[in-house]
Amino acid sequence: MKKHIFSLMALLVWGMQAFAQTANSGSMLRASGKIYVVVGIIAIIFILIVLYLFRLDKKLSRLEKQA
Amino acid sequence: MKFLQKAWYKALAALLVLYTLVYGLLIELPADVGILDETIRNLFYHVPMWFGMMLILLAAWVNSIMYLSKPNPKRDAYATELTNVGLLMGFCGLFTGMFWAYNTWGTAWTNDPKLNGVAAGMAIYGGYWMIQKSVNDDAKRARLGAVYNVFVFPIFLALIVVMPKLAQSSIHPGSGDTVNFKTYNSSQNMEMVFYPAVVGWTLLFVWIAELRTRYRLIKLHKDNEKAHF
Numbered sequence: 001m002k003k004h005i006f007s008l009m010a011l012l013v014w015g016m017q018a019f020a021q022t023a024n025s026g027s028m029l030r031a032s033g034k035i036y037v038v039v040g041i042i043a044i045i046f047i048l049i050v051l052y053l054f055r056l057d058k059k060l061s062r063l064e065k066q067a
Numbered sequence: 068m069k070f071l072q073k074a075w076y077k078a079l080a081a082l083l084v085l086y087t088l089v090y091g092l093l094i095e096l097p098a099d100v101g102i103l104d105e106t107i108r109n110l111f112y113h114v115p116m117w118f119g120m121m122l123i124l125l126a127a128w129v130n131s132i133m134y135l136s137k138p139n140p141k142r143d144a145y146a147t148e149l150t151n152v153g154l155l156m157g158f159c160g161l162f163t164g165m166f167w168a169y170n171t172w173g174t175a176w177t178n179d180p181k182l183n184g185v186a187a188g189m190a191i192y193g194g195y196w197m198i199q200k201s202v203n204d205d206a207k208r209a210r211l212g213a214v215y216n217v218f219v220f221p222i223f224l225a226l227i228v229v230m231p232k233l234a235q236s237s238i239h240p241g242s243g244d245t246v247n248f249k250t251y252n253s254s255q256n257m258e259m260v261f262y263p264a265v266v267g268w269t270l271l272f273v274w275i276a277e278l279r280t281r282y283r284l285i286k287l288h289k290d291n292e293k294a295h296f
Binding site (some may be wrong): 035036038039042043046047050053054056057060063064067 | 074090093275278281285
């Protein structure tokens with residue numbers, strides 16, 4: 001599971017860089033280039049939320065087996 | 068493999084929303100979005116809340132009908148929790164919409180037909196919550212809720228889709244005298260994020276609804292056990 005997540009994140013970072021080279025709009029949001037940091041942080045938070053949801057899911061499955 | 072068989076839609080939801088979060092912020096925008104500017108990216112976050120809400124409430128509606136044709140606590144649990152989570156999505160859409168409106172139109176609440184329709188619709192769904200919370204007999208509560216839901220969902224759709232379309236004017240895209248988002252997208256980039264966003268966000272909330280339903284059924288099972296002693 002952990003291995004999958006790391007490879008997924010590596011893929012994402014690679015994808016972001018690919019986009020960084022093609023996108024050349026001078027919009028305010030991306031002018032400094034640091035928007036990727038924010039995107040990365042949002043992605044990390046979301047991945048953690050999903051992992052948490054999966055754990056909750058497992059706990060419920062265990063309870064269902066008991067019931 | 069077994070994991071994928073059981074949880075494929077959860078994994079898909081996570082992947083699609085992750086894709087939306089990352090690329091929704093990074094893609095290049097069409098040049099002709101006017102005052103919306105960068106906030107057009109809300110199309111990937113605010114709009115899927117409403118689409119997802121409608122899809123989830125539709126699923127709840129189907130479950131209510133199934134409950135009425137053949138009473139089964141499982142159908143009732145699904146209908147109730149899908150409605151709850153659908154409305155949660157609606158509130159997400161409402162609050163994000165108010166924030167977006169404040170920063171684009173200058174006020175959090177305009178007298179747009181879409182906004183007033185949604186306000187009335189949510190108030191009607193408040194009646195559903197009232198039934199859920201105020202009837203103690205489980206079978207009666209389930210039946211009342213199901214009947215109410217069968218009537219409420221079409222009314223809700225009429226209020227948030229049909230009425231705004233018929234209105235004289237609106238500042239929402241695709242209602243009244245306004246055009247759809249599609250007609251002024253000069254770039255296909257946005258559609259490549261928008262559709263996955265709708266599917267992803269919807270499945271994510273369906274997942275939450277499923278968790279709540281399973282919790283509800285376990286609780287029901289435990290309560291029944293207690294009642295037998």
